[in-house]
Amino acid sequence: MSEYYKLHRVREMAEGDEDFVAALAAAFIEEVPEDAERLRKSVPGGDFYETYQAAHKMKPTIDLFELGVLDALIEVQDWGKHEQEDKDVTAQLQTVLTAVDNAVNEIKADFGL
Numbered sequence: 001m002s003e004y005y006k007l008h009r010v011r012e013m014a015e016g017d018e019d020f021v022a023a024l025a026a027a028f029i030e031e032v033p034e035d036a037e038r039l040r041k042s043v044p045g046g047d048f049y050e051t052y053q054a055a056h057k058m059k060p061t062i063d064l065f066e067l068g069v070l071d072a073l074i075e076v077q078d079w080g081k082h083e084q085e086d087k088d089v090t091a092q093l094q095t096v097l098t099a100v101d102n103a104v105n106e107i108k109a110d111f112g113l
Contacts, residue, residue, distance in 0.1 A: 002106055002107075002110060003102075003106060004067065004099065004102040004103040004105075004106045005065040005066060005067055005103040005106060005107060006065065006066035007021065007065075008066070009064055009065075009066060010024055010025075010064060010065065013064070022111055024064075025107050025110075025111045025113065026111070026113055027061075028061055028065060028103075028104075028107060029104060029107055029108060029113050031057075031061065032058060032061055032062070032100055032103075032104065033100065033104055035054045035055075035057050035058045036054075036058070036096070036097055036100045036101075038050060038051075038053075038054035039051060039054050039055060039058075039076065039093060039096065039097070040093075040097060042054060042080070043076065043079075043080075043089060043090070043093045044090075046085075047080075048079070048080040048081070048083045049080065050080070051076060051077070051079065051080030052077055052080030052081045053080075055073055055074075055076045055077035055080060056077055056081075058073060059073060059074070059077065062096075062099075062100075065103060067099045067100070067103050068099065069095050069096050069099040072092040072093075072095040072096050073092075073096050075089055075092045076089050076092050076093050076096060079092075
């Protein structure tokens with residue numbers, strides 16, 4: 001039983017095709033950590049554009065796998081989009097990065113990736 005992500009919506013989208021579910025899990029492992037690393041660098045570096053691009057790209061996948069951090073990711077995205085220099089999104093970023101790390105490790109174990 002997965003603790004850090006949920007497959008309900010993934011399976012619904014896959015309509016019972018477990019190979020497709022596995023392919024989506026593999027895509028998650030391939031793409032989301034790269035974007036998380038972009039955030040890990042761009043937020044402390046004050047790179048609003050890079051932050052917005054990475055967070056925006058991650059949103060659909062984070063939502064689909066139901067990591068439970070979509071609101072925090074949107075705050076990070078909006079920080080970048082609106083160049084909110086007076087706002088600190090460090091806590092939200094850490095929430096997102098922790099959730100991604102946990103989900104990646106669990107998906108790797110669950111799918112043998």
